[in-house]
Amino acid sequence: MTDATGERRVDEESARRSVVAVWRIESARIVATLTKVVGDFGLAEDLAQDALVDALAQWPVEGVPRNPGAWLTSVAKRKAIDGWRRRERYDDRLAAIAHDLEAEQQRQTDAPPWDPDEIGDDVLRLVFIACHPVLSREAQVALTLRVVGGLTTEEIAKAFLVPTSTVQQRIVRAKQALADAGVGFEAPARDEFAQRLGTVLGVLYLIFNEGYAASSGDEWMRPELSREALRLGRTVVALVPREPEAHALVALMELTAARFPARLDRDGHPVLLADQDRTRWDRSAITRGRAALARADAIGRGRGAYALQAAIAEQHDLAASVDDTDWQAIVAIYDGLVSLTPSPVVELNRAVAVAMASGPGAGLELVDALADDKRLRLSHLLPSVRGELLARLGRDDEARAEFELAAQRAENARERAVLLAKAAARR
Amino acid sequence: MSKYMLIMRADDQGVATYEELPFDQVIEAMGRYNESMMQAGVLLAGEGLSDASEGFVVDFSGEKPLVTDGPYGETKELFNGFWIIEVASKEEAAEWASRAPLGPGAYLEVRRVHDESDFPQDNEWIQKEFGWREEQAAKAGQAAQS
Numbered sequence: 146m147t148d149a150t151g152e153r154r155v156d157e158e159s160a161r162r163s164v165v166a167v168w169r170i171e172s173a174r175i176v177a178t179l180t181k182v183v184g185d186f187g188l189a190e191d192l193a194q195d196a197l198v199d200a201l202a203q204w205p206v207e208g209v210p211r212n213p214g215a216w217l218t219s220v221a222k223r224k225a226i227d228g229w230r231r232r233e234r235y236d237d238r239l240a241a242i243a244h245d246l247e248a249e250q251q252r253q254t255d256a257p258p259w260d261p262d263e264i265g266d267d268v269l270r271l272v273f274i275a276c277h278p279v280l281s282r283e284a285q286v287a288l289t290l291r292v293v294g295g296l297t298t299e300e301i302a303k304a305f306l307v308p309t310s311t312v313q314q315r316i317v318r319a320k321q322a323l324a325d326a327g328v329g330f331e332a333p334a335r336d337e338f339a340q341r342l343g344t345v346l347g348v349l350y351l352i353f354n355e356g357y358a359a360s361s362g363d364e365w366m367r368p369e370l371s372r373e374a375l376r377l378g379r380t381v382v383a384l385v386p387r388e389p390e391a392h393a394l395v396a397l398m399e400l401t402a403a404r405f406p407a408r409l410d411r412d413g414h415p416v417l418l419a420d421q422d423r424t425r426w427d428r429s430a431i432t433r434g435r436a437a438l439a440r441a442d443a444i445g446r447g448r449g450a451y452a453l454q455a456a457i458a459e460q461h462d463l464a465a466s467v468d469d470t471d472w473q474a475i476v477a478i479y480d481g482l483v484s485l486t487p488s489p490v491v492e493l494n495r496a497v498a499v500a501m502a503s504g505p506g507a508g509l510e511l512v513d514a515l516a517d518d519k520r521l522r523l524s525h526l527l528p529s530v531r532g533e534l535l536a537r538l539g540r541d542d543e544a545r546a547e548f549e550l551a552a553q554r555a556e557n558a559r560e561r562a563v564l565l566a567k568a569a570a571r572r
Numbered sequence: 573m574s575k576y577m578l579i580m581r582a583d584d585q586g587v588a589t590y591e592e593l594p595f596d597q598v599i600e601a602m603g604r605y606n607e608s609m610m611q612a613g614v615l616l617a618g619e620g621l622s623d624a625s626e627g628f629v630v631d632f633s634g635e636k637p638l639v640t641d642g643p644y645g646e647t648k649e650l651f652n653g654f655w656i657i658e659v660a661s662k663e664e665a666a667e668w669a670s671r672a673p674l675g676p677g678a679y680l681e682v683r684r685v686h687d688e689s690d691f692p693q694d695n696e697w698i699q700k701e702f703g704w705r706e707e708q709a710a711k712a713g714q715a716a717q718s
Contacts, residue, residue: 159663166664170612213667265611372573372658379613406687433616 160205165297168197171214172295173380177267178218180330183225186274187320190292192228196221268293269384270332276345279326284319285348287312294377304370305355345381346394346451349374353398358557368405375402382437392441393452399434400458403427415559419467431462453482472502489518493530505537525554529564536571545571575616575658575685576665578672581649586677601673609657609668620653649679656685 172193179189196217210216226243275288290296290304298316302309333341356370378395385391407421416422438455442448448456456478464470479495492515500508512531521527532547548568555561582590590598609615621627631638659665662684669680 162661162663163667166659166661166667169660169664170667268611369573369660376573376613376658379615380611383607383611383613429616 157205160209161201163209164197164200164204167200167209167213167217169295171217172197173268173271173293174214174264175218175221176292177264177271179221179225180271180274181267182222184330185324186271186328186330187324188225189221190316190320192221192224193217195224265384266332267330268380270330272345272381272384273333273341274323274328274330276341276348277323277326277328278341278344279322279328280319282348282351284315284322285344286352287315288319289348289377290352290373291316293380294373296373304367304373342385342388342391346378346390349378349381350394350398350451352377353401357401368402371398371402371405374398387444389441389444389446390449390451392437392444393449393455396434396437396441397451397455397458399430399437400455400462403430403434403462413559415563417563418461423465426462431459434462435459448481450482450486453478453485457482467501470501472498476502489515489521490524490526493521493526497530497533500534500537505534509534509538523554525551525556525560525564527551528554532564532567536567541571573658573660574662574665575656575687576662577683577685578655578657578665578669579651579681579683580653580672580674581679581681582652582674583649583677583679586675586679587650589675589677598673605671605673606655608671609655614657614659614664614668616656616658618653618655621651624650 175196176186176189176193179192180186183189183192199220200213200217204210204213229243272289272293275292276285280288286305287301290301291298296304298312299309302312305312332338353371353374356367356372356374375395375398378391378398382388382391382395403426404418404421406427407423407425408416410416434455438452438459441452441455457475460471460475460478475498476495479491479498482491483495493512496508496511496515499511509531512527512534515521515527528547529551532544532551535541535544535547545568548564548571552561552564552568555564606615606618629640631640657665657668659668665682665684669682672680674680
């Protein structure tokens with residue numbers, strides 16, 4: 146196993162992983178810088194990807210350059226100049242840009258790679274482009290993971306269980322849509338900032354949830370995807386430290402991810418909150434999550450939807466058992482959430498909390514009031530909760546029917562198996 | 573993803589180099605390094621340690637543990653601080669470590685932090701360890717709320 150070819154393969158693989166590591170660290174700053182220089186996000190992304198291909202070919206042979214971020218940026222800029230020359234669109238304006246770029250490359254060797262004060266604004270603009278409202282949710286997710294997170298198309302495809310070509314298409318179409326809409330490299334105006342930031346946070350939370358409770362496929366959860374969302378959340382917080390909901394989203398993700406170690410049993414089957422071994426929860430994640438929630442509160446603009454959800458997760462994380470949980474406090478937080486973001490799913494969750502605080506009968510009344518809601522009609526959530534409450538009331542036949550209905554509607558294979566097992570237990 | 577601890581060590585030369593640099597410059601370089609890790613979303617924790625003269629050593633070689641002020645025996649290098657980062661690969665940890673603003677005589681020892689999957693879950697002492705950690709966290713929580 147230690148013959149020369151084997152060793153070289155190992156070295157090449159290690160060098161390839163080094164390139165990937167550098168890319169994860171640098172891609173957002175590289176694409177942001179290039180977009181600023183060439184004034185076209187789609188072109189900047191193509192150039193950055195081409196530079197990455199060069200790095201994958203050269204670094205394993207020649208070694209990782211001393212300043213890998215500057216190397217990648219220089220190569221990409223040179224490609225921009227070459228491209229303009231080739232396409233004979235080399236007018237005076239481009240000639241001037243090219244001249245600047247070449248002069249800059251001379252200086253760059255000794256300069257520190259990035260000035261964090263300046264680059265921060267550019268990366269933030271990039272985040273807003275990736276989550277631009279002209280894009281579909283799927284496109285926002287793919288672009289965010291690729292240009293902000295530095296994931297490869299293959300990694301994104303694997304995480305979402307779709308073919309690589311599908312992700313490629315989404316990215317190509319997304320770039321086209323941005324070009325068609327004439328989206329420039331600028332931060333949103335003050336009057337739309339809150340809404341645009343809300344979209345960014347929504348995209349990150351969607352990615353987190355897809356990892357936390359995979360909506361389809363055989364895996365119950367894909368924690369790496371959730372951790373990626375958490376990492377990007379921390380990035381956004383560093384860029385907009387005065388935005389309470391950004392801190393609150395990080396808090397919510399930390400406090401939820403803290404339970405990951407107890408969420409699957411040895412055979413990979415899901416373990417529900419009530420049955421989880423709470424000693425396995427990640428205490429340092431809980432500490433970080435609570436600190437993030439405290440930072441959101443300290444800004445003093447009140448609690449938004451993420452802060453309220455984080456506060457609910459915090460109540461669970463601090464309780465030694467289900468019985469020990471302060472369900473009254475959780476119901477009170479849900480009251481706030483219902484009035485802030487009314488939705489049948491939130492109401493359903495509130496009903497569960499009420500059942501825990503005041504008994505299954507009280508919960509069932511609230512659930513039944515939601516039975517006709519159109520938005521819940523196709524979801525497995527309502528029958529699943531109803532089955533749970535009926536079972537606790539000893540109404541086994543009705544409970545079984547509800548669990549079976551829920552299993553029919555569940556799209557996740559493992560979730561379906563859990564529901565069928567519950568139905569079978571009522572026979 | 574895995575967590576890695578970057579443990580900063582310096583020998584006499586490293587300490588001397590460090591002390592010659594203007595303090596503002598050191599602070600700025602470290603600040604930028606920390607900020608770059610925060611912006612990348614990888615930094616979980618980090619602390620610098622105060623001068624070794626404020627510390628002490630507990631030596632377990634004899635019958636009873638012996639507390640001494642130092643000197644630190646044969647130790648030629650001292651720990652000066654640490655970072656904990658969460659990254660996708662060993663290579664990414666190495667990349668971040670090599671960006672630390674440190675000079676000759678300084679070393680970063682990089683170690684992966686155990687996660688709970690590294691331990692046998694049914695061992696009673698492991699369970700006790702978790703229980704103990706939970707108590708500490710609960711106390712910390714109460715302290716934070718009071």
